[in-house]
Amino acid sequence: MGREDRDDESFDDESDDPKLDDDSSDSLFQTEADVTCPYCGEAVQITLDPDGGEEQEYVQDCEVCCRPWTVHVTYDDEGAADVSVDMTE
Numbered sequence: 090m091g092r093e094d095r096d097d098e099s100f101d102d103e104s105d106d107p108k109l110d111d112d113s114s115d116s117l118f119q120t121e122a123d124v125t126c127p128y129c130g131e132a133v134q135i136t137l138d139p140d141g142g143e144e145q146e147y148v149q150d151c152e153v154c155c156r157p158w159t160v161h162v163t164y165d166d167e168g169a170a171d172v173s174v175d176m177t178e
């Protein structure tokens with residue numbers, strides 16, 4: 090323990106490019122977020138998928154009223170997610 094394998098010099102230590110991080114699926118990325126439904130106003134906790142990338146947009150139904158949200162997720166470089174939900178047309 091304690092000795093990291095740093096033989097591969099083509100990887101310049103930690104980079105901001107998430108595409109280099111194939112091995113770090115257990116990272117610090119936030120995997121849950123509290124959002125407020127734009128239709129019914131209920132606070133709902135949703136599960137995030139960090140593997141989807143730094144910026145994500147997808148449609149998910151509200152657990153409470155079952156109407157479709159457009160969910161926007163943006164991860165910052167510390168793995169914290171900025172999440173917003175909007176009504177889906």
Ligand SMILES: [Zn+2]
Nearest residue numbers: 126129151154
């Ligand atoms: Zn709702």
